[in-house]
Amino acid sequence: MFLQAGIDFVLINAAFALAYFIRYELRFPITVAEANYVAYPEYIPITLLLAVGLLVIYRIEGIYNYVRGRSWLEEFYGLITATFTGIVILVFVFFFFRPQYYSRLIYLYAGILIVIFLTFARVLMRMVLGRLRQRGIGVDRAILVGGGEIGRAIMRSVLAQPDLGYHIEGFVDDDPNKGAIGSFPLLGGTDQLPRLVREHKVDEVIITLPWHAREKIVNIIETAEAEGARVKIVPDLFQLSLSQIAVDAVGGIPLIGVKEATFSSSALAIKRAMDILLSVVLFVFALIPMAIIAVLIKLSSPGPVIFSQLRVGRGGKLFTAHKFRTMRVGADDEKDALRHLNEASGPLFKIRNDPRITSIGKWLRRTSLDELPQFWNVLNGDMSLVGPRPPLPIEVAQYQEWHKRRLEVSPGVTGLWQVSGRSELTFDEMVMLDLYYIENWSPWLDIWIMVKTIPALLTARGAY
Numbered sequence: 001m002f003l004q005a006g007i008d009f010v011l012i013n014a015a016f017a018l019a020y021f022i023r024y025e026l027r028f029p030i031t032v033a034e035a036n037y038v039a040y041p042e043y044i045p046i047t048l049l050l051a052v053g054l055l056v057i058y059r060i061e062g063i064y065n066y067v068r069g070r071s072w073l074e075e076f077y078g079l080i081t082a083t084f085t086g087i088v089i090l091v092f093v094f095f096f097f098r099p100q101y102y103s104r105l106i107y108l109y110a111g112i113l114i115v116i117f118l119t120f121a122r123v124l125m126r127m128v129l130g131r132l133r134q135r136g137i138g139v140d141r142a143i144l145v146g147g148g149e150i151g152r153a154i155m156r157s158v159l160a161q162p163d164l165g166y167h168i169e170g171f172v173d174d175d176p177n178k179g180a181i182g183s184f185p186l187l188g189g190t191d192q193l194p195r196l197v198r199e200h201k202v203d204e205v206i207i208t209l210p211w212h213a214r215e216k217i218v219n220i221i222e223t224a225e226a227e228g229a230r231v232k233i234v235p236d237l238f239q240l241s242l243s244q245i246a247v248d249a250v251g252g253i254p255l256i257g258v259k260e261a262t263f264s265s266s267a268l269a270i271k272r273a274m275d276i277l278l279s280v281v282l283f284v285f286a287l288i289p290m291a292i293i294a295v296l297i298k299l300s301s302p303g304p305v306i307f308s309q310l311r312v313g314r315g316g317k318l319f320t321a322h323k324f325r326t327m328r329v330g331a332d333d334e335k336d337a338l339r340h341l342n343e344a345s346g347p348l349f350k351i352r353n354d355p356r357i358t359s360i361g362k363w364l365r366r367t368s369l370d371e372l373p374q375f376w377n378v379l380n381g382d383m384s385l386v387g388p389r390p391p392l393p394i395e396v397a398q399y400q401e402w403h404k405r406r407l408e409v410s411p412g413v414t415g416l417w418q419v420s421g422r423s424e425l426t427f428d429e430m431v432m433l434d435l436y437y438i439e440n441w442s443p444w445l446d447i448w449i450m451v452k453t454i455p456a457l458l459t460a461r462g463a464y
Contacts, residue, residue, distance in 0.1 A: 387412025
């Protein structure tokens with residue numbers, strides 16, 4: 001907190017100095033009369049007062065409180081409201097007493113610049129912290145108690161948001177039929193928790209058991225705390241997979257309003273409008289590259305340029321997906337002979353050095369340019385720009401019940417799975433990311449994923 005406050009103090013003063021320069025030196029937007037010119041030293045007490053006042057307001061508004069999982073948009077909104085609250089108070093005080101002429105515009109400039117400077121500093125800090133946490137620095141080691149739906153919800157949130165600062169060592173569960181979920185191993189039963197906390201040097205135990213197991217929960221809390229680990233409990237309410245919870249009170253009694261996590265008609269309309277607008281623009285820009293790719297495919301191997309295949313869309317509806325052909329003709333007939341080389345988990349079939357892929361096909365897959373024809377699927381309404389990977393019917397036939405939730409939305413050209421590791425992910429991890437996307441969708445999340453897709457394509461991480 002103190003480091004952040006110190007940085008903010010410096011940036012607030014720097015922002016005010018720049019605001020002064022814009023108003024009095026650049027004289028934007030209109031010239032300042034000589035009679036109204038105020039030297040910068042006259043503003044220094046105001047700047048210091050503003051900086052201290054804003055730090056106090058930020059503290060009151062909880063800007064400096066660490067909230068795990070708080071989005072940068074929430075922080076940005078908090079900065080805007082707190083900053084302009086402080087600016088308005090300062091303007092009122094100084095113009096009420098009017099000790100001498102002060103430019104009104106300088107306060108507007110200062111407010112805008114302060115928000116920009118502080119937001120940039122926080123984004124930069126988030127990037128640095130994210131890099132450190134990806135390397136295991138500054139993370140909390142945690143063990144989940146329970147491998148049910150609530151536990152999987154925690155797992156997919158941690159997968160989708162590495163900046164949360166958690167490293168899940170695994171989970172414990174007394175169900176003998178349970179196994180590893182993606183990259184999260186089953187460590188044993190709940191009776192082994194004391195040993196596991198010590199061996200893995202666990203900082204936090206997260207309990208995801210239903211409330212009818214309250215006696216077991218109490219014992220787990222006592223055991224974990226005795227080993228020096230913090231304990232957090234996910235309320236049983238979250239088994240409903242809710243995206244919005246509103247809490248009211250009547251006579252001190254909490255009333256919790258809930259809404260199931262799903263896409264509303266308005267959300268679908270917004271998403272569809274974004275898909276059409278962006279797909280038209282991207283399709284136009286991609287026409288020349290697509291023509292060049294078509295020629296290269298024709299020159300590299302005999303067969304059609306476009307490979308069309310039945311895929312499963314929203315609600316289990318079948319559609320024909322189009323991609324540039326990256327394999328030799330008849331590659332599907334060779335799949336059974338190569339099944340022993342399969343490197344993917346679950347119902348997926350992937351081989352890192354697949355012998356069926358053509359020379360130009362390797363490059364197309366590595367850069368994901370083979371998926372450019374899918375813009376037509378987006379325009380046709382079968383797919384979205386962002387969403388789960390479009391599965392094959394044979395894959396869907398092997399889905400577990402919880403996997404089927406990924407069919408609640410249209411599949412996407414890109415998605416959280418693509419910007420989080422692609423083929424490096426296990427199938428369960430891919431599904432968990434898809435469910436996180438469904439439960440937390442917003443236009444901003446789609447934009448964030450599309451922006452993250454660019455470096456993912458350039459680095460070709462997990463692409464084969």
